[in-house]
Amino acid sequence: MTPRTGLRRRLVGANTLWIAVVLLVLIAVFGALRPDAVLTAFTLQTTLVETSVLLVLSVGMTYVIITAGIDLSVGSVLVFSGVTSAMTMNALHDGNATTAGWGVVLVGLLVALASGAAWGLVNGLLIARTGIPPLIVTLGSFGAALGAGQLISNGSNVAGVPDVLSDTLGTGTWFGVPNLVLLAAAVTAVGALVLGTTAFGRHTYAIGSNEEAARRAGIPVTRHLVRVYLLAGVLAGLAGFMALAYFRVASITGHDTDNLNAIAAVVLGGTSLFGGAGSVVGTVLGVFIPAVLRKGFVIVGVNVYWQPIAVALVLVAAVWLDQSRRRARDKR
Amino acid sequence: MSRTTVALVSTALLLTACGGGGQIGDTGGTGDAKKMVLIPGVAAEPFYISMECGFREAASAAGYEVDVQAPAKFDATLQTPIVTGVLANKPGAVLIAPTDDKAMAGPMRQLKDAGIKVVEVDTKLEDTSIASSTISSDNEQGGRLAARTLAELVGDRPGSVLVLNTKAGTSTTDARAAGFEEEVKKHPNLKYVGQQYTDNEPDQAASKVTATLSANPDLIGVFATNLNTGEGAATGLRNAGKTGVVNLVGFDASPKQVEDLRGGAVQALIAQDPATIGRTGVEQAVAALEGKPVQRDIETDLVALTKADMEANSKYFYRQRC
Numbered sequence: 001m002t003p004r005t006g007l008r009r010r011l012v013g014a015n016t017l018w019i020a021v022v023l024l025v026l027i028a029v030f031g032a033l034r035p036d037a038v039l040t041a042f043t044l045q046t047t048l049v050e051t052s053v054l055l056v057l058s059v060g061m062t063y064v065i066i067t068a069g070i071d072l073s074v075g076s077v078l079v080f081s082g083v084t085s086a087m088t089m090n091a092l093h094d095g096n097a098t099t100a101g102w103g104v105v106l107v108g109l110l111v112a113l114a115s116g117a118a119w120g121l122v123n124g125l126l127i128a129r130t131g132i133p134p135l136i137v138t139l140g141s142f143g144a145a146l147g148a149g150q151l152i153s154n155g156s157n158v159a160g161v162p163d164v165l166s167d168t169l170g171t172g173t174w175f176g177v178p179n180l181v182l183l184a185a186a187v188t189a190v191g192a193l194v195l196g197t198t199a200f201g202r203h204t205y206a207i208g209s210n211e212e213a214a215r216r217a218g219i220p221v222t223r224h225l226v227r228v229y230l231l232a233g234v235l236a237g238l239a240g241f242m243a244l245a246y247f248r249v250a251s252i253t254g255h256d257t258d259n260l261n262a263i264a265a266v267v268l269g270g271t272s273l274f275g276g277a278g279s280v281v282g283t284v285l286g287v288f289i290p291a292v293l294r295k296g297f298v299i300v301g302v303n304v305y306w307q308p309i310a311v312a313l314v315l316v317a318a319v320w321l322d323q324s325r326r327r328a329r330d331k332r
Numbered sequence: 333m334s335r336t337t338v339a340l341v342s343t344a345l346l347l348t349a350c351g352g353g354g355q356i357g358d359t360g361g362t363g364d365a366k367k368m369v370l371i372p373g374v375a376a377e378p379f380y381i382s383m384e385c386g387f388r389e390a391a392s393a394a395g396y397e398v399d400v401q402a403p404a405k406f407d408a409t410l411q412t413p414i415v416t417g418v419l420a421n422k423p424g425a426v427l428i429a430p431t432d433d434k435a436m437a438g439p440m441r442q443l444k445d446a447g448i449k450v451v452e453v454d455t456k457l458e459d460t461s462i463a464s465s466t467i468s469s470d471n472e473q474g475g476r477l478a479a480r481t482l483a484e485l486v487g488d489r490p491g492s493v494l495v496l497n498t499k500a501g502t503s504t505t506d507a508r509a510a511g512f513e514e515e516v517k518k519h520p521n522l523k524y525v526g527q528q529y530t531d532n533e534p535d536q537a538a539s540k541v542t543a544t545l546s547a548n549p550d551l552i553g554v555f556a557t558n559l560n561t562g563e564g565a566a567t568g569l570r571n572a573g574k575t576g577v578v579n580l581v582g583f584d585a586s587p588k589q590v591e592d593l594r595g596g597a598v599q600a601l602i603a604q605d606p607a608t609i610g611r612t613g614v615e616q617a618v619a620a621l622e623g624k625p626v627q628r629d630i631e632t633d634l635v636a637l638t639k640a641d642m643e644a645n646s647k648y649f650y651r652q653r654c
Binding site for chain 2: 034037038040042043045046047049050053054147150154155156157159170171178246247248249251253254255256257291294295296298299300301304305307
């Protein structure tokens, strides 16, 4: 086998290649239909900003699903963290943090991360120590975190986000790249590196492939699972803080389907729901395919009732393509 | 099966059969006819709190004892136990915003069968035989008003106009969108580019606004049919640097929305009048209890708030507490 064919085979066999091709084809089709509206810096910028929050959620979800787990609570934890963060900032600044400074914002960030971490820890401990299935544990925290957020906020959206936060992280740019996107990209890059190159990442794959084998190989499975759910919780907390900066309000009702969107993105990106296989790069592609579809459909003027059907068709077709290609590869 | 068991089972069956066709909730006894209960659609929402304020004021003035019982979420499974709980106390009248136009029919019929006067406020059942009266906002009029307000804000300038709706099949927001569509066509300078659904998620609303801006750079107005779509639209416009350039008309007037109107993120709000809905509900309930004529359907008007006239109309701002 010459090096060249080896490279080609590796590329064709790469988990994410076909999903990347699907994404490029979508962009090419929309670009051909409305080049003036689709292939612009404006569309690129807004699409990136609008996917940043979901991307951060999905990075955490990738780790969880690779361990053969699931985390349904991320959207509710996002809401809870946003509420606690916004209310803390308001409390520190006489009830309305709109004019507050960086000190208050920093406290708000820490509160958001800590809130996320707390729910992540609860999820992780219950799943790793008690053996209750992740689906049930996180279904519980999905309801509980949202309820707790409503309890603290008295059920209504929390306003009063500091202007310095929303003007810099929310809408600010750095050489034309939105700051929110930079933050999401940094989180994603670190997430990809840790998963791909460190012992933490290898242990994550090992547990997802075969938990018992991992345990016998000396991997501290219980501790590792707690850490993975903790990571997902912290990232949900960060996403809550980002959403706060972006929307300038902690919204109670607007994140009901964030968990499903994150799971769809991860699975679309080639991560197996049975664990043991997947990548953060794939997840990035998986986040963008629905986002590009939704945006493209509005731009080219697809009938509103057709839009959800078309999104669903592309999602299922993309995963089917990926699966059949893998089956073909495994037969070789 | 032993003979005793058979005998017991037959006796039990016989007793059930002879039980007089009872229903769960038949408590018997008399309640307190001078008591009135409000069951809003959901707790702690400024719209329903404002309704509660009007309700408490009017009912107390009419000499009734008042109580308010709200479900934690806008959900029929959470509202049903509240209705049956209220039924046990047998108040004179119940004002209710049914959270589902079919699922709430059963529990509400129990109220009626127990002799309690039922008045629907804000939302209503498909079955119109249960309530004595229905008081709601004329959502279509609200939509038409939104289009007229937008046309005034825009003046003679030409441009595209978008409607951001929640979920397909939500009767209130669909009526708002329909009213808007009907009215906007009377203004030839406004090109209606249709409505987009957002699943009631702010991030989708933001994305659909920026996508529409890409496709229609001449976008001049957006009508967001509820709170979440309005917040998402404001975010999308801010990211596009189009705040104030594209006129955003929102629906409802909760404190955060009023703040956005004052701050310039939103150019107009279409406010319902929940306090009047609550007060009118009490009037109709009193009439029903006293055997006076009751008006079956009442639609309350909506008002447009713009930055210029908002302070003069501050009585329409929704309240967080009475």
